[in-house]
Amino acid sequence: MVSKIDMPDPNIVATAKDSGVAVLPGVFSQSDIDSARKLILSNLHLMKNTRPNPCSRHLAGFHRYPELEPLHCMLTGHKYIQSYLTRLCGDQVRTIGLSDITVNRSQQWHKDLLRGKFRHLLGEHSKSSRSHGLLYKVIVYLQDSNSLLFIPGSHKQDIALDSDERAIPKDISQVRGISTRAGDVVLIDICTTHRGSEEEAFMSDEKAANPSILISTVFGAVDNEFTNIMEAGNAIRLSEWMHIS
């Protein structure tokens, strides 16, 4: 019998390639999710508050912290997730150091490319029309979630990366939402224009007591120019992030 691990669903692969986003349902159990939440909530002291909401936290490059490495392995070591990434990116994949944990963190429209003052590091790869289909972010929401909004097909469309204002969609009829259950996995092409929740969504006692958490990391093909460029540029951006107080 051919196992689920050997056989990525071709419809899900096609959705990721065509629209820029796809969901793998039910990859992790509720107990996996509960353990991941517990680990993050006991390590909030490692994370920064970079939003107005005092309950918001962010840790960029979380894979570097021994306490949190098991969470990165949860994303990288899962054969079923790997089977999709090799189908999407190439036979041999690796992560690039672009990993995040966010807790009650708002996120405006953007692409996950290097942006603002880091955009020049991409060279020709700043064009999504050239760079789509090569690097994918894997996101796991540690609760049911409908925060992710995106523009289908935007991973093939260039926008200027000088300001995230450029990512705000002019035609809101193009916007699609993604609803996920705790345990689902989201695959998103890093060239896709997307956003998370507004800041106001986290301004409640309920969110302070029971925060919305996501973990993510980005994969690309080994020996691929775009993989190497994003990794090198992200390392520079990450070293600046470390100095934000």
Ligand SMILES: O=C(O)CCC(=O)C(=O)O
């Ligand atoms: O908060 C969300 O749902 C979206 C997260 C996001 O935009 C990102 O990880 O790049």
